[in-house]
Amino acid sequence: MEVAPAVCLLLLASVSLLTTVHSGKVLVFPVDGSHWVNMNLIIQGLHARGHEVTVVRTATSWYVKESVPHYTSLTITLPEAISIEKEDFFVTFLVKMLAIKKEGGSPMAFVSFYWEMLGALSKIHQQASMVGVQMLEDKTLMQKLRDTQYDVVLIDPGLPVGVLVAHELGLPTVFNVRWITSGEGHFVVAPSPTSYVPTSGMVLSDKMTFLQRIRNTLQYGLNTFIDKFVVCPVYDRLVEKYFGSSLNFYHMLQAADIWLMRVDYVFEFPRPTMPNIVYIGGFQCKPSSPLPSELEDFVQSSGDHGFILMSLGTLVKGLPKEITSEIAAAFAQLPQKVIWRHAGERPDNLGNNTLLLKWLPQNDLLGHPKIKAFVSHGGTNGIYESIYHGVPVIGVPLLFDQPENVLRLEVRGAAIVLDVTRITTESFLDAVRKVVNEPVYRNNMKRLSGLHRDRPMHPLDTALFWIEFVMRNKGAAHLRTESYKMPWYSYYPIDVFCFLTGLVLLLTVVFVKTVKFLCCRIFGKRKPKQE
Structure with missing residues (x-):
């Protein structure tokens, strides 16, 4: 009969704690x-x-x-x-x-x-x-x-x-x-x-x-x-x-x-x-949501070839037109559809398979089953979203930590990295085809995705x-x-090293002096025999 009041008190304490939190x-x-x-x-x-x-x-x-x-x-x-x-x-x-x-x-x-x-x-x-x-x-x-x-x-x-x-x-x-x-x-x-x-x-x-x-x-x-x-x-x-x-x-x-x-x-x-x-x-990663109907229709029109997503973040409009035109010419030769977040001057050589947008639902596109690759500048948010959804990357780093970020994916076999100042139609096309057509890149990214998701919360x-x-x-x-x-000399224990070094030197000097003294006492008493 006394259990109920105890339970009530426990519940009240729990509610109180939750209210505080x-x-x-x-x-x-x-x-x-x-x-x-x-x-x-x-x-x-x-x-x-x-x-x-x-x-x-x-x-x-x-x-x-x-x-x-x-x-x-x-x-x-x-x-x-x-x-x-x-x-x-x-x-x-x-x-x-x-x-x-x-x-x-x-x-x-x-x-x-x-x-x-x-x-x-x-x-x-x-x-x-x-x-x-x-x-x-x-x-x-x-x-x-x-x-x-x-x-x-x-x-x-x-x-x-x-x-x-x-x-x-x-x-x-x-x-x-x-x-x-x-x-x-x-x-x-x-x-x-x-x-x-x-x-x-x-x-x-x-x-x-x-x-x-x-x-x-x-x-x-x-x-x-x-x-x-x-x-x-x-x-x-x-x-x-x-x-x-x-x-x-x-x-x-x-x-x-x-x-x-x-x-x-x-x-x-x-x-x-x-x-x-x-x-x-x-x-920041989460499951993808359904795409807007017009974007979904464009993606579905790619058939079995699927589509490629390209986004270079807020800096995209800073890329010179000669670079974006080389990229556009490469995209035009692909069987895949391309969705490109682009806010700058319209590039030349743009193919019918490429859709330019000033804004796009990046996470939802990365989580779409038809996506084949992600062309990214290597921003941290985009990198983690690509890992979460298991999408291999063509890295085009621009500034700050971006080269370091895409290197980490490249080392793990989940990306190919290009130098933005040396991009040509041929080099870009070759990189995209490798990432899309060679299963090793997608398989490596899928493995990273599985590890990334395997956590208790x-x-x-x-x-x-x-x-x-x-x-x-x-x-x-x-x-x-x-x-x-701590001062730097204590943190790196320079003071301890100096003390121990001094102590060893002191003991060495004492030892040498002691041995020398004993040798003089022992051998100094021995006088040479006179003939």
């Missing part, structure tokens, strides 16, 4: 552009679970809208728009890069371009840091944020100004991350031996020759230099201004409670990791669980190493 408050600092697509999915998931989400955006945000049902926006007006929020920023960047490659990549032109890129990088972080200045200087706003009593701050640390606001509010932080100020996120929080971990910016696998290891180590040094002397000083000045000289921005960055890493080791090369890194690679659910974990437990300090607080 599902009434949390999350403050979000996103990065605009393609990064926002990922962050928005997590925000939608949090909203669906009953959490209140506030998104910090700038008045000039490209993708982050002000009025949306699943979050409340906090709009910050800056003196100057952040460069990456300008639609033509990446297009201009791409055109310059392609021009240098096309001219043969002379050292002087490359150095000039790299110097200009460093200047642009510093300017972007200076512009982004003003979000922190505007917020920290607005005492009324900061008090309002304190009174709201947020449970956690969710940050995309590509532009890490949210770290400063989270520190001021004394809140635990969760990173939605792959890229950070110094490149790939692992390099900030986990051991990264350059002997087998490719450095950001190096198109290398984890099996490197001696010369490749030299290049990889030098690139790691360059990345560290850029982070220390180009990026971090922008935020260090703010840290000193608002929190004093005893704090270090880089240490604040490393102190995040949980790192939601947009990586899956089906795609990434194996490497050391840490307890507070949670892997959510491919969390969907990676989006994993991400939401760990955000709520931090909310419930007011952080995750027990999973975070304190090694980032």
Whole structure:
């Protein structure tokens, strides 16, 4: 008879716990552009679970809208728009890069371009840091944020100004991350031996020759230099201004409670990791939905040949017409239908089998049974969607991490990679025919797809669980190493090596002196016999 009350109490406790979990408050600092697509999915998931989400955006945000049902926006007006929020920023960047490659990549032109890129990088972080200045200087706003009593701050640390606001509010932080100020996120929080971990910016696998290891180590040094002397000083000045000289921005960055890493080791090369890194690679992937009727009719008209999908992301309109015309001429010779996301000038030589669209349902097309191959620039979202649906890739990387991404598929036999500046009708046609007609590429991608899907829970659910974990437990300090607080000579134990070396030398000297002393005492007493 006494079991029922106990059960009731248990149910009430469970309901109370669920109410606590599902009434949390999350403050979000996103990065605009393609990064926002990922962050928005997590925000939608949090909203669906009953959490209140506030998104910090700038008045000039490209993708982050002000009025949306699943979050409340906090709009910050800056003196100057952040460069990456300008639609033509990446297009201009791409055109310059392609021009240098096309001219043969002379050292002087490359150095000039790299110097200009460093200047642009510093300017972007200076512009982004003003979000922190505007917020920290607005005492009324900061008090309002304190009174709201947020449970956690969710940050995309590509532009890490949210770290400063989270520190001021004394809140635990969760990173939605792959890229950070110094490149790939692992390099900030986990051991990264350059002997087998490719450095950001190096198109290398984890099996490197001696010369490749030299290049990889030098690139790691360059990345560290850029982070220390180009990026971090922008935020260090703010840290000193608002929190004093005893704090270090880089240490604040490393102190995040949980790192939601947009990586899956089906795609990434194996490497050391840490307890507070949670892997959510491919969390944006989902089963395909039916296509719009007109698009479905076009796909069905391909018959047994199927169709090829091509999308180069938001940068496609930056490709010169002479390159797109070579691609179009190659497509025209194929028996397959082609659906091409293209927003630029209409290419020459376009065949009747090719449909140009300014927008297309990429995930739904990749999941269609008639698809044969995916021509992609190597953006992370598209790569994971192609893995999820088992579609082999023809990689045409353009910028940033894209060459590294398509290399990982090529190493696994699921892609062919082309240099965009050297594409001809013949080379492109040959690559497409190989991927479409040789079963090895599709079979390898199907194997990756099976591995990617074989997990205990969907990676989006994993991400939401760990955000709520931090909310419930007011952080995750027990999973975070304190090694980032150690000086470099202690971390790499140079001081221990020096001490042990000195001790060995001291013992050696003592041993030699002792032996010499004993020898002198023993043999010094023996006098030569006189005749």
